[in-house]
Amino acid sequence: xxxxxxxxxxxxxxxxxxxxxxxxxxxxxxxxxxxxxxxxxxxxxxxxxxxxxxxxxxxxxxxxxxxxxxxxxxxxxxxxxxxxxxxxxxxxxxxxxxxxxxxxxxxxxxxxxxxxxxxxxxxxxxxxxxxxxxxxxxx
Amino acid sequence: xxxxxxxxxxxxxxxxxxxxxxxxxxxxxxxxxxxxxxxxxxxxxxxxxxxxxxxxxxxxxxxxxxxxxxxxxxxxxxxxxxxxxxxxxxxxxxxxxxxxxxxxxxxxxxxxxxxxxxxxxxxxxxxxxxxxxxxxxxxxxxxxxxxxxx
Numbered sequence: 001x002x003x004x005x006x007x008x009x010x011x012x013x014x015x016x017x018x019x020x021x022x023x024x025x026x027x028x029x030x031x032x033x034x035x036x037x038x039x040x041x042x043x044x045x046x047x048x049x050x051x052x053x054x055x056x057x058x059x060x061x062x063x064x065x066x067x068x069x070x071x072x073x074x075x076x077x078x079x080x081x082x083x084x085x086x087x088x089x090x091x092x093x094x095x096x097x098x099x100x101x102x103x104x105x106x107x108x109x110x111x112x113x114x115x116x117x118x119x120x121x122x123x124x125x126x127x128x129x130x131x132x133x134x135x136x137x138x139x
Numbered sequence: 140x141x142x143x144x145x146x147x148x149x150x151x152x153x154x155x156x157x158x159x160x161x162x163x164x165x166x167x168x169x170x171x172x173x174x175x176x177x178x179x180x181x182x183x184x185x186x187x188x189x190x191x192x193x194x195x196x197x198x199x200x201x202x203x204x205x206x207x208x209x210x211x212x213x214x215x216x217x218x219x220x221x222x223x224x225x226x227x228x229x230x231x232x233x234x235x236x237x238x239x240x241x242x243x244x245x246x247x248x249x250x251x252x253x254x255x256x257x258x259x260x261x262x263x264x265x266x267x268x269x270x271x272x273x274x275x276x277x278x279x280x281x282x283x284x285x286x287x288x289x
Binding site for chain 2: 005006008010012014016017018019021022024028029030032035037038039043044045047050051052053054055056057059060063071072073074076077079080081084085086087088089091092093096097098100101102103104106107109111112116119121122124126127128129130131132135
């Protein structure tokens with residue numbers, strides 16, 4: 001892989017991690033504050049999603065117009081809404097509410113060597129491995 | 140940047156959107172974090188890499204995730220508001236939660252980034268459904284946890 005490409009994809013990751021940290025999504029207190037609709041509700045996550053979804057959606061519309069041999073974009077067509085999707089999303093929801101971590105923030109907190117992330121991430125890897133190995137979750 | 144405001148949330152979100160856009164253009168894949176991490180755990184990733192990003196499909200994913208950790212680490216050092224971390228659950232609960240999140244995100248084909256940001260951003264019906272489901276289930280889980288445990 002060329003050095004320029006190595007740098008650019010690393011930069012994309014660094015921007016993502018910076019966005020997670022600036023937006024406060026690496027703080028489980030803020031995430032659970034959003035999910036706790038009957039408590040002291042924290043709307044921050046909604047603003048994060050609005051910014052991210054808006055930029056990504058508009059950006060993809062623009063990128064589609066420049067698609068060529070050097071810029072191949074992935075299909076964004078919907079897969080069928082089947083039982084695996086519904087059950088998987090529901091299981092993820094239970095874990096997200098339990099821990100206040102989704103995959104991105106849990107990895108970002110490795111950057112501060114926080115014990116919560118050091119416990120969460122290996123357990124997440126085991127769960128992913130089992131889903132992929134025994135439920136064909138990567139087909 | 141010492142006092143957290145909703146501007147931080149919006150600006151951080153915009154950065155996440157830009158980063159996802161850049162990763163999509165570079166890799167030719169939907170750059171969901173659970174998919175990137177999960178595909179590092181299988182011997183050969185079933186999806187071929189594209190656009191000159193290595194030969195196994197693992198290289199660009201490793202680089203992106205290392206960048207994510209590095210970018211977050213730097214932000215924690217630079218800004219007090221970013222470094223704020225309020226532990227909410229005992230470590231045993233975090234371990235169980237991690238396992239469940241890992242299993243569910245791979246079974247459901249995405250997490251908050253792949254389904255929530257990229258899928259919703261491109262109006263994919265499956266991602267909109269998945270996002271509604273995991274947000275509502277997470278809210279119910281917090282409600283039950285608060286009633287039962289706290």
